[in-house]
Amino acid sequence: MSVVVSLAERRSAAAPAEPLLAIEDLHVAIGSPGRAAPVIEGMNLEIRRSEIVALVGESGSGKSLTALSATRLLPRAAEITRGRIRFDGADVLAMGPRALDGLRGNRIGMIFQQPQAMLDPTCRVGDQVAESLRQHRGLSREAAGARVVELFREVGIPAPEARVRDFPYAFSGGMAQRVMIAAALSADPDLLIADEPTTALDVTVQAQILRLLHEQCRRRRMSLLLISHDLGIVAALADRVAVMYAGRVIEEGPARAILSAPRHPYTRALIECSLLKRDAGGRLVALPGSAISARELSHGCRFQPRCAIAAQSPHNHDCCSNEPALACCHGSHKARCWAVKPESEEVQQ
Numbered sequence: 430m431s432v433v434v435s436l437a438e439r440r441s442a443a444a445p446a447e448p449l450l451a452i453e454d455l456h457v458a459i460g461s462p463g464r465a466a467p468v469i470e471g472m473n474l475e476i477r478r479s480e481i482v483a484l485v486g487e488s489g490s491g492k493s494l495t496a497l498s499a500t501r502l503l504p505r506a507a508e509i510t511r512g513r514i515r516f517d518g519a520d521v522l523a524m525g526p527r528a529l530d531g532l533r534g535n536r537i538g539m540i541f542q543q544p545q546a547m548l549d550p551t552c553r554v555g556d557q558v559a560e561s562l563r564q565h566r567g568l569s570r571e572a573a574g575a576r577v578v579e580l581f582r583e584v585g586i587p588a589p590e591a592r593v594r595d596f597p598y599a600f601s602g603g604m605a606q607r608v609m610i611a612a613a614l615s616a617d618p619d620l621l622i623a624d625e626p627t628t629a630l631d632v633t634v635q636a637q638i639l640r641l642l643h644e645q646c647r648r649r650r651m652s653l654l655l656i657s658h659d660l661g662i663v664a665a666l667a668d669r670v671a672v673m674y675a676g677r678v679i680e681e682g683p684a685r686a687i688l689s690a691p692r693h694p695y696t697r698a699l700i701e702c703s704l705l706k707r708d709a710g711g712r713l714v715a716l717p718g719s720a721i722s723a724r725e726l727s728h729g730c731r732f733q734p735r736c737a738i739a740a741q742s743p744h745n746h747d748c749c750s751n752e753p754a755l756a757c758c759h760g761s762h763k764a765r766c767w768a769v770k771p772e773s774e775e776v777q778q
């Protein structure tokens with residue numbers, strides 16, 4: 430993995446302090462009433478205007494549920510039990526159906542891992558994108574049709590005048606993701622949420638889609654919440670990185686600092702695993718245990734059962750008995766670990 434410092438990282442220095450999206454102390458539980466189990470506990474995340482924030486972490490750590498919480502699109506079994514979510518100053522958790530409709534369709538765009546699955550196979554792709562333009566922008570049929578052709582051109586779909594009349598089966602995975610990006614951009618959103626947008630695509634197509642996302646963010650001054658397992662992608666795109674473990678952030682900060690000088694042992698392990706290292710027996714190095722079972726710990730650091738440092742360090746007692754706070758270790762770089770010496774007393778519970 431090459432750690433490339435993004436141009437956007439420099440942009441963030443000038444970004445205003447007021448976040449576009451602020452998630453504070455978010456708690457989400459899943460299950461039937463009375464038997465719901467917490468899956469997100471005390472999640473904090475901020476995204477500023479024009480900023481690209483990457484959310485990384487193992488499968489099941491709560492990345493998608495965090496993103497879905499921001500637009501109140503959680504699955505039926507999941508419920509927000511505590512916390513605050515503000516978008517451009519508005520209280521998302523207090524929004525009624527009309528305000529939520531405006532938020533989802535206009536201010537926040539979303540793209541997901543399986544673009545083909547998001548398209549209706551029985552309907553021409555151009556009509557599907559036009560329908561959302563007519564709904565959210567109130568455009569006439571003709572104006573929406575013309576705008577879809579422009580959007581297809583903008584996202585690099587060849588021969589857009591002809592392609593709008595095709596059905597989804599005629600689109601490859603990469604082209605279908607371009608359609609989804611066009612649909613998401615059609616409302617000119619302030620924030621795009623991209624949940625594993627390239628995981629289902631082959632490597633060359635991945636690079637094209639990522640370049641497209643990066644260009645669109647720069648041109649539109651749009652913020653991006655990028656959820657990805659691929660730290661190479663994160664390194665190339667993100668201004669800031671938040672690392673999630675067992676339902677909360679355990680390290681966050683500038684992308685360059687997190688990827689080249691990670692402080693939390695979990696982040697270090699994640700980077701090690703992403704380098705596809707092999708052990709002496711030639712097997713791929715994998716992190717033992719899982720983030721999901723860590724939620725069952727009633728006290729201590731949730732990473733402690735998997736942590737080599739905790740096993741030997743003088744902090745061992747704290748690691749087993751108390752959850753560390755997310756503390757500043759250098760500038761805006763923060764980590765939730767007893768073994769990381771905090772730079773200041775400023776901490777977040």
Ligand SMILES: Nc1ncnc2c1ncn2[C@@H]1O[C@H](COP(=O)(O)OP(=O)(O)OP(=O)(O)O)[C@@H](O)[C@H]1O
Nearest residue numbers: 459468487488489490491492493494495504506721
């Ligand atoms: N619809 C659902 N019903 C039951 N449990 C769910 C549902 N959706 C998510 N969960 C559980 O909530 C936890 C967090 O899920 P989430 O989808 O946010 O993880 P993730 O970090 O996005 O993982 P991945 O990288 O695999 O996409 C997981 O333990 C998951 O099994």
Ligand SMILES: [Mg+2]
Nearest residue numbers: 492493494624
């Ligand atoms: Mg997910």
